[in-house]
Amino acid sequence: MTRSERGPADPIHAPAAPGPGVGRIKRNVGRVIERSHVRRQPSRGRYDLAAINAVLDAGYVAHVAFVQDNQPFCIPMLYARIGRAVYVHGSSASRTIRLLSTGVPACLTVTILDGLVLARSAFEHSANYRSAVLLGAFRRVDRDDERLAAFAAFTNQVIPGRWAEVREPNRQELKASQILALPIAEASVKVRSGPPTDDDSPDAERDVWAGVLPLHTIYGPPEAASGLRSGIPLSQSARRLIEGHAGPGTSQLDQIGDDRGGRPPAEPDRHPERDEPNG
Numbered sequence: 055m056t057r058s059e060r061g062p063a064d065p066i067h068a069p070a071a072p073g074p075g076v077g078r079i080k081r082n083v084g085r086v087i088e089r090s091h092v093r094r095q096p097s098r099g100r101y102d103l104a105a106i107n108a109v110l111d112a113g114y115v116a117h118v119a120f121v122q123d124n125q126p127f128c129i130p131m132l133y134a135r136i137g138r139a140v141y142v143h144g145s146s147a148s149r150t151i152r153l154l155s156t157g158v159p160a161c162l163t164v165t166i167l168d169g170l171v172l173a174r175s176a177f178e179h180s181a182n183y184r185s186a187v188l189l190g191a192f193r194r195v196d197r198d199d200e201r202l203a204a205f206a207a208f209t210n211q212v213i214p215g216r217w218a219e220v221r222e223p224n225r226q227e228l229k230a231s232q233i234l235a236l237p238i239a240e241a242s243v244k245v246r247s248g249p250p251t252d253d254d255s256p257d258a259e260r261d262v263w264a265g266v267l268p269l270h271t272i273y274g275p276p277e278a279a280s281g282l283r284s285g286i287p288l289s290q291s292a293r294r295l296i297e298g299h300a301g302p303g304t305s306q307l308d309q310i311g312d313d314r315g316g317r318p319p320a321e322p323d324r325h326p327e328r329d330e331p332n333g
């Protein structure tokens with residue numbers, strides 16, 4: 055199963071142009087409302103469920119924003135989409151979870167960086183990206199079957215197929231976590247793709263390279279847990295993930311490390327470019 059195959063297919067609605075009084079509409083999926091309307095570069099905005107789901111299903115981390123005592127916070131969290139809702143989870147004692155569960159206004163953003171766009175002028179540099187911004191309020195998920203489905207989705211969002219390989223949460227573990235759902239009701243997607251925009255400008259005469267440096271998520275060689283018993287091979291889910299997005303050193307999965315399906319954890323290394331004395 056690929057990431058984009060998760061979840062049921064959703065209907066696609068064509069967005070309509072904003073009209074008078076449209077700012078009062080609370081649900082915009084398939085429509086455009088004032089506060090979710092992409093105003094800068096509006097041609098990059100999308101509002102249909104297919105576009106929203108595609109970004110949500112490709113991402114790993116959501117930034118969830120809310121206001122507490124007049125102070126905005128923006129907290130990174132894992133998430134999963136099931137149908138028309140985005141689920142997050144955390145400790146029942148978490149400030150973020152406790153506050154969001156009261157239904158305060160929230161904003162959830164998922165960003166995928168696809169490339170760096172290098173132009174001839176500093177001004178025209180840009181990034182290729184896909185991002186989704188969802189507005190609304192979370193609700194607490196209390197039904198056992200919905201909670202279990204959300205747990206499965208959290209696991210599979212990160213590693214498709216992993217849920218089927220591992221022990222399911224027991225009653226105590228289920229209780230320790232709070233699960234919240236944000237309906238996909240008011241949302242926008244913005245996408246930038248393609249080369250720099252100065253190909254047809256006087257700057258194109260300059261002897262400076264221009265183009266796109268694509269960015270991809272890759273996985274390194276697996277590092278087996280120090281307590282992993284010998285003879286246990288790398289799980290199929292992890293193997294599929296690595297083979298689909300292999301990074302340097304992962305092409306010879308069968309040869310690396312020991313019989314525990316991975317090499318020992320690497321020593322943390324200093325990134326030379328980030329260790330400049332004045333950096």
Ligand SMILES: Cc1cc2nc3c(=O)[nH]c(=O)nc-3n(C[C@H](O)[C@H](O)[C@H](O)COP(=O)(O)OP(=O)(O)OC[C@H]3O[C@@H](n4cnc5c(N)ncnc54)[C@H](O)[C@@H]3O)c2cc1C
Nearest residue numbers: 115127129130131132133142143144145147148149150151
């Ligand atoms: C990639 C990623 C995925 C995560 N997934 C989850 C998840 O699925 N569920 C979950 O509950 N938590 C997750 N976390 C941790 C999450 O970001 C919060 O730390 C956690 O939810 C506690 O939030 P809180 O507001 O209750 O914490 P508190 O400890 O009450 O936060 C107090 C303050 O600490 C600071 N702070 C809190 N978290 C962070 C942070 N991550 N980075 C920098 N400063 C911070 C902020 O200033 C915050 O206002 C994830 C973090 C990362 C980076």
